[in-house]
Amino acid sequence: EVQLLESGGGLVQPGGSLRLSCAASGFTFSSYAMNWVRQAPGKGLEWVSTVSGSGGSTFYADSVKGRFTISRDNSKNTLYLQMNSLRAEDTAVYYCAKTCETSPGFCMDVWGKGTTVTVSS
Amino acid sequence: SYEMTQPLSVSVALGQTARITCGGNNIGSKNVHWYQQKPGQAPVLVIYRDNNRPSGIPERFSGSNSGNTATLTISRAQAGDEADYYCQVWDSTTYVFGTGTKVTVL
Numbered sequence: 395e396v397q398l399l400e401s402g403g404g405l406v407q408p409g410g411s412l413r414l415s416c417a418a419s420g421f422t423f424s425s426y427a428m429n430w431v432r433q434a435p436g437k438g439l440e441w442v443s444t445v446s447g448s449g450g451s452t453f454y455a456d457s458v459k460g461r462f463t464i465s466r467d468n469s470k471n472t473l474y475l476q477m478n479s480l481r482a483e484d485t486a487v488y489y490c491a492k493t494c495e496t497s498p499g500f501c502m503d504v505w506g507k508g509t510t511v512t513v514s515s
Numbered sequence: 516s517y518e519m520t521q522p523l524s525v526s527v528a529l530g531q532t533a534r535i536t537c538g539g540n541n542i543g544s545k546n547v548h549w550y551q552q553k554p555g556q557a558p559v560l561v562i563y564r565d566n567n568r569p570s571g572i573p574e575r576f577s578g579s580n581s582g583n584t585a586t587l588t589i590s591r592a593q594a595g596d597e598a599d600y601y602c603q604v605w606d607s608t609t610y611v612f613g614t615g616t617k618v619t620v621l
Contacts (some may be wrong), residue, residue, distance in 0.1 A: 431558075431612075439603075444610065454609050455609065502548075502565040503560050503569060505557040505559070506557065
């Protein structure tokens with residue numbers, strides 16, 4: 395069964411840092427681009443970042459560029475999101491999602507259950 | 516940056532047809548994907564590349580895309596179809612989600 399399991403969320407003060415992880419299983423992890431998508435309380439979905447299967451190409455939303463870093467360890471089947479300089483508006487549920495095909499830019503066919511990040515003093 | 520607009524809400528009678536629109540500049544030239552999200556749950560892909568259904572998605576779900584509007588159609592609506600629906604495209608080097616539509620089945 396294809397599964398994604400996020401972890402690492404929690405309460406952090408403004409300006410702080412947090413690293414999210416997403417453990418993948420049931421598919422050839424290195425063959426697919428992977429994504430982070432977030433949803434603030436009561437709001438819609440917002441794409442955060444995407445990384446290619448090899449990890450060589452990364453893409454970011456303007457709202458997180460320069461503060462967040464996406465990476466992956468294909469030997470561990472794990473996706474990461476390093477979040478620095480956190481702001482109150484980064485408070486959200488963060489979902490890990492698998493791209494339908496090898497390259498970035500396609501649909502997202504498998505989603506994790508999400509991990510909650512709260513930025514507050 | 517590219518933007519897509521959806522109606523805030525759509526109501527449909529049980530067993531009737533709901534149509535959810537996603538408006539964007541020349542969206543017909545892009546591949547549009549649709550996601551269903553029920554309260555407290557992760558999104559689920561229901562239509563990809565305009566009009567394709569993933570395995571396990573009922574035939575009642577269909578999509579179209581032309582000009583400046585993409586449409587998700589839910590035929591013979593059921594109570595279980597109540598959810599938020601989002602359109603999505605890839606624009607150059609970014610993903611963009613629509614504003615989301617809450618579907619209520621009466």
